[in-house]
Amino acid sequence: MLRACFTVLLIISVLNTAGAENQQLPIMKLSILDHVITVELADTASARMIGLMHRRNLPKNSGMLFVFPAPGIHCMWMKDTVIPLSVAFLDKTGKIINLAEMASETLAPHCSTSAARYALEMNSGWFAARKIKVGDRMIGL
Template identity: 40%
Template sequence: MRIAGHRVAVLLAACLSPLAALAECTPDTAELRGSWGQAQFRIELADTPEERARGLMFRETLPRSAGMLFVYEEPGRASFWMKNTLIPLDMLFIDTTGIVTHVHARAIPGDLTPIDGGDGVRLVLEINGGLAEAMGIGPGSELRHPAIGPNAAWPCTE
């Protein structure tokens, strides 16, 4: 029962209000949906090589409904590590249409082991470690964000 209660609290913390579904996409917001429901995260964009290299390093905290969205110009193989990262993270690897293809849960702070997201990755959303599992976010979930463009499985204009 504690897990179910925790899941509800997490969903309430990260989800949009009923009117949010009517809102347009914004660069500082990433929305996710799936059979588990829908959630919104306030995000920082990492869309330059310098921003992607720094990521969430040296951060001591990350608000529960926040994250960082890494955006690549072209899809490819994505690999991350946790050097100088102080908080555990979930990494959601996302293809060109906004579909989550892989989730790496609870990456260990400071660990230098490469975390391979696979081929065809165009975006990576980092959120607090354990949150994806608590909410039910997994492969097949859909991300909505302006960076995805016209081929989005869940377009901004919906």
């Protein structure tokens, strides 16, 4: 029984890894303050589940925009994500609700503090280095 459970977990892990490496997501440009970024759009359940798992790098000024089906309290974590990331939770108008730094390969939840429609993941420290803060608005959503 234990061996069967291990086999199932191994298969799921391989499938998740393959999905992360092979996912072709739509790309879009957004801007905030004077910064233009390129984001991959995670707007399906499977794309949101895989996110940036198993990626080895994230190009400068690039990220992933998670689009949730409805505004709500949404949480992010870093399972199988080796790149440390910053996340900005955005309301339906694109205003930043809250920001969080996320350590790689952890299951610690990082949640929006109020109803979020989007979450934007960028390289760790990206928002702070550009003095982007709560209340700033993302353009182009």
